[in-house]
Amino acid sequence: MVFSSLLFLFLFLPLTLLLYACSPRKLKNLILFLMSLVFYAWGEPVYVALMLVSTVTDYAIGLLLERTGNSPGKRKLLLIGSVVVNLGVLGFFKYYAFLARSLEALTGISLPDWDPPLPIGISFYTFQTLSYTIDVYRREVAAQRSFIRFGCFVALFPQLIAGPIVRYREIEADLNRHRTIISRHLVEGSRLFLVGLGKKVLLANNIGALWDEIHAMPASELTAGTAWLGLVAFAMQIYFDFSGYSDMARGLGRMFGFQFPINFNYPYISQSITEFWRRWHMTLGSWFREYVYIPLGGNRVGRWKLFRNIFVVWLLTGLWHGASWNFVWWGLYFAIVLAAEKGFVLSWLRRVPRVIRHLYACTLILLGWVLFAVESPGAMGDYFCALIGLRGGGYDVQTLYGLTSYGGVLVLCVIGSLPVWKGIAMKMEGPVRRRLYDGAMAAACMAILLLSIAYLVDSTYNPFLYFRF
Amino acid sequence: MAALSGKLNKLYLGLLGLLFFGLGCSMLLLPAKPFSELENRYLAAFPAITWEGIRSGEFGRTMERYAADQFPLRDRWVTMKAWVEVSLNKKENNEVYAGKDGYLLQKLPEPSISLNQQMAYVRSFAEAVGIPVRFLLAPNSAEILSGKLPAYAPVSDQKAYIRQAYRLLWDAAGGVDVYETLRAHRDQSIYYRTDHHWTALGAYYAYQAYARQADLIPFAQDAFRIDKVSNTFYGTLSAKSKFRHVKPDEIDIWLPKETSYSHKVTHLDDGTELDSLYDWEKLNERDQYPVFLGGNHALTAIETSEAPDRTLLLIKDSYAHAMVPFLAQHYNKICMVDLRYLNMSMKQYAAEINADEVLILYNAATFGSDDQLVKLGW
Numbered sequence: 001m002v003f004s005s006l007l008f009l010f011l012f013l014p015l016t017l018l019l020y021a022c023s024p025r026k027l028k029n030l031i032l033f034l035m036s037l038v039f040y041a042w043g044e045p046v047y048v049a050l051m052l053v054s055t056v057t058d059y060a061i062g063l064l065l066e067r068t069g070n071s072p073g074k075r076k077l078l079l080i081g082s083v084v085v086n087l088g089v090l091g092f093f094k095y096y097a098f099l100a101r102s103l104e105a106l107t108g109i110s111l112p113d114w115d116p117p118l119p120i121g122i123s124f125y126t127f128q129t130l131s132y133t134i135d136v137y138r139r140e141v142a143a144q145r146s147f148i149r150f151g152c153f154v155a156l157f158p159q160l161i162a163g164p165i166v167r168y169r170e171i172e173a174d175l176n177r178h179r180t181i182i183s184r185h186l187v188e189g190s191r192l193f194l195v196g197l198g199k200k201v202l203l204a205n206n207i208g209a210l211w212d213e214i215h216a217m218p219a220s221e222l223t224a225g226t227a228w229l230g231l232v233a234f235a236m237q238i239y240f241d242f243s244g245y246s247d248m249a250r251g252l253g254r255m256f257g258f259q260f261p262i263n264f265n266y267p268y269i270s271q272s273i274t275e276f277w278r279r280w281h282m283t284l285g286s287w288f289r290e291y292v293y294i295p296l297g298g299n300r301v302g303r304w305k306l307f308r309n310i311f312v313v314w315l316l317t318g319l320w321h322g323a324s325w326n327f328v329w330w331g332l333y334f335a336i337v338l339a340a341e342k343g344f345v346l347s348w349l350r351r352v353p354r355v356i357r358h359l360y361a362c363t364l365i366l367l368g369w370v371l372f373a374v375e376s377p378g379a380m381g382d383y384f385c386a387l388i389g390l391r392g393g394g395y396d397v398q399t400l401y402g403l404t405s406y407g408g409v410l411v412l413c414v415i416g417s418l419p420v421w422k423g424i425a426m427k428m429e430g431p432v433r434r435r436l437y438d439g440a441m442a443a444a445c446m447a448i449l450l451l452s453i454a455y456l457v458d459s460t461y462n463p464f465l466y467f468r469f
Numbered sequence: 470m471a472a473l474s475g476k477l478n479k480l481y482l483g484l485l486g487l488l489f490f491g492l493g494c495s496m497l498l499l500p501a502k503p504f505s506e507l508e509n510r511y512l513a514a515f516p517a518i519t520w521e522g523i524r525s526g527e528f529g530r531t532m533e534r535y536a537a538d539q540f541p542l543r544d545r546w547v548t549m550k551a552w553v554e555v556s557l558n559k560k561e562n563n564e565v566y567a568g569k570d571g572y573l574l575q576k577l578p579e580p581s582i583s584l585n586q587q588m589a590y591v592r593s594f595a596e597a598v599g600i601p602v603r604f605l606l607a608p609n610s611a612e613i614l615s616g617k618l619p620a621y622a623p624v625s626d627q628k629a630y631i632r633q634a635y636r637l638l639w640d641a642a643g644g645v646d647v648y649e650t651l652r653a654h655r656d657q658s659i660y661y662r663t664d665h666h667w668t669a670l671g672a673y674y675a676y677q678a679y680a681r682q683a684d685l686i687p688f689a690q691d692a693f694r695i696d697k698v699s700n701t702f703y704g705t706l707s708a709k710s711k712f713r714h715v716k717p718d719e720i721d722i723w724l725p726k727e728t729s730y731s732h733k734v735t736h737l738d739d740g741t742e743l744d745s746l747y748d749w750e751k752l753n754e755r756d757q758y759p760v761f762l763g764g765n766h767a768l769t770a771i772e773t774s775e776a777p778d779r780t781l782l783l784i785k786d787s788y789a790h791a792m793v794p795f796l797a798q799h800y801n802k803i804c805m806v807d808l809r810y811l812n813m814s815m816k817q818y819a820a821e822i823n824a825d826e827v828l829i830l831y832n833a834a835t836f837g838s839d840d841q842l843v844k845l846g847w
Binding site: 001005006007009010011013014015042043044045046183186187190397398400401404405406407408409435438439442445446449450451453454455456457458460 | 477478479480481482484485488489490492493496497523524525526529532533534536537538540543546547549550551553556557558559560561619620621622623711
């Protein structure tokens with residue numbers, strides 16, 4: 001099930017809220033856990049078992065770690081066990097086919113030809129449970145004694161399938177306290193949720209259609225104008241898609257009394273790539289920083305080790321996004337840029353006007369998206385050539401048609417990626433302004449909801465009109 | 470954050486709650502609609518709850534479809550979306566362009582079957598059947614009225630496609646070229662604004678071109694009385710795109726002034742009969758184009774008293790329906806065949822009905838992807 005479906009919005013969500021509100025305190029977490037399992041099983045009836053296995057394993061390991069407080073040997077073993085199970089599961093289901101193919105291409109050794117399907121959310125929940133066992137091992141959190149509460153941490157449907165990656169310590173307090181549905185949370189949560197829904201359904205899906213059209217054309221025939229237009233369209237699509245989902249997750253969490261971490265902080269206003277990665281998919285960044293970068297020494301090491309650390313983390317970041325070489329290149333691309341920035345670029349950037357910094361960052365971000373969005377190396381090369389105008393001239397009819405058709409949506413996207421509303425919200429102090437703000441938010445959210453319903457219904461509109469006859 | 474002002478937010482939450490619970494309940498509790506007239510398809514029914522269905526995910530998928538198909542006020546929501554698209558200056562929705570002068574134009578699809586292949590079927594039939602065969606490939610409105618396409622919209626080259634098709638006839642059959650004549654009259658209402666078919670006027674010009682090819686004397690325009698039978702026609706293109714800002718079409722029919730021909734139309738697949746070329750009841754349905762001959766049937770026989778004693782075998786798509794009223798005055802029997810619904814040899818059938826001539830009539834957009842032409846080779 002996905003958030004942006006009519007079934008979820010009008011059956012699952014109201015039902016869950018109702019059940020949660022009406023159930024006695026003791027059963028609230030159980031209800032959440034069970035409904036989350038239903039949510040997950042809806043799309044993947046079989047793989048819910050896999051997730052449960054991961055959950056049970058790490059729950060047990062967490063308790064055992066606590067019980068073996070005094071034997072470092074045993075603790076280490078337990079930790080390794082957890083890492084092996086989690087990464088093993090992730091590695092097999094997500095990366096087996098990729099690794100097998102690459103190994104064969106490189107060395108000719110051929111492994112059995114399995115192609116396991118990718119269980120939804122596996123990249124998220126394995127990282128979450130792993131963060132739990134590592135934190136318990138490090139004695140930074142107490143193990144969770146209640147299986148239901150732990151199950152909620154892992155499986156909570158708001159963040160289960162598309163993040164943000166929530167570390168246990170971030171919701172430990174919320175898990176353990178008694179939560180009820182209060183109207184303040186509903187208001188804040190619904191606002192966040194609806195904004196996210198709008199981002200996904202109204203902006204991402206829309207501008208994504210432009211990218212799909214341009215992507216469908218052979219890259220070797222694109223003019224520079226069309227190529228750049230397509231790239232901007234993709235950049236907007238992926239941002240609004242991903243940040244929309246994160247907003248929906250946070251909004252839903254809020255409604256049930258949880259405070260999930262923010263995952264996107266207007267990444268496209270960055271003035272450097274270093275800044276970009278502090279604003280994009282922030283929970284992944286902080287997970288890698290906490291569990292890979294810092295253990296490797298972080299930036300408190302010599303220059304070469306620093307570069308090594310950066311490369312390792314970005315290689316993994318790229319790989320996390322997908323089991324394909326273009327994601328690896330994407331990660332390494334940023335590794336190189338970040339190393340350069342740490343080396344000398346940042347100090348150079350400080351001396352240029354702000355506009356140049358924005359231009360620099362945006363260009364590098366967009367170029368990175370080529371690596372992300374175009375999978376085959378041949379098409380990738382063609383696309384880069386198109387961007388610098390090596391194929392067609394400046395622009396053509398295709399560019400103009402794209403611009404005139406999607407100009408409206410593009411403008412909305414650009415505005416949406418700027419912290420305009422946040423700036424306005426900051427100035428709304430005092431009772432009168434507060435009321436104005438609340439009214440405007442309410443109206444905007446209702447409008448977004450209605451429009452989103454329209455788009456969602458339309459996407460299933462499938463007339464069979466003897467059209468070809 | 471400071472405490473949120475009470476009343477306004479309670480109102481907001483109330484409205485939200487009403488919407489969410491209200492729509493959800495209607496979706497579940499209102500009786501399910503089995504068929505959508507607007508979309509011309511069967512809507513999903515509530516899935517059976519079986520263990521196997523749940524395990525395989527089929528139950529989940531069907532529930533999703535059910536929620537979407539049975540969503541209350543479906544039609545209104547789709548229209549809202551089309552309205553938003555128009556406001557955003559999008560000129561295209563669901564493969565239909567909103568063109569100038571209130572014209573909706575079909576986005577011409579790429580042919581999925583090679584033209585060489587299609588024409589090979591036509592040729593093989595024409596060579597084997599032994600009677601004169603003519604081939605008419607009609608251009609679509611997006612081609613002839615390309616000036617009405619939205620700015621910068623990509624145009625596909627149907628003219629070259631049609632030319633090539635005629636070239637590939639290799640004299641096995643006579644090609645009826647209607648392109649130039651339609652292009653010459655493009656400022657007249659030769660295509661519907663909201664439908665992908667040509668109007669009676671457009672079919673008339675094509676008929677004139679056909680008559681020249683077939684050595685017939687076409688009836689002049691003033692031999693007909695033009696009757697406007699509808700001004701509320703919203704055709705396939707408006708249904709597909711849901712663009713509601715266009716005016717509806719008018720349907721004109723051309724009735725011969727002079728002689729009182731009497732027609733009998735028999736649908737040989739279900740036995741229904743009409744005593745005229747027009748099925749007036751269709752004007753009460755959403756799609757009014759089937760007023761011409763009652764729409765698509767596998768096999769239709771059109772008998773016209775007072776017409777010369779010749780039999781025409783007409784292998785066609787729905788473009789032919791607008792043209793038959795003109796052809797009917799030259800053949801006392803026309804047998805109309807829709808290859809989709811028939812699995813018989815056309816050669817044999819032509820012999821069975823003692824056909825004197827054959828006309829193969831398609832519109833170019835359909836022709837490019839019609840996979841039934843292989844039957845011509847049987």
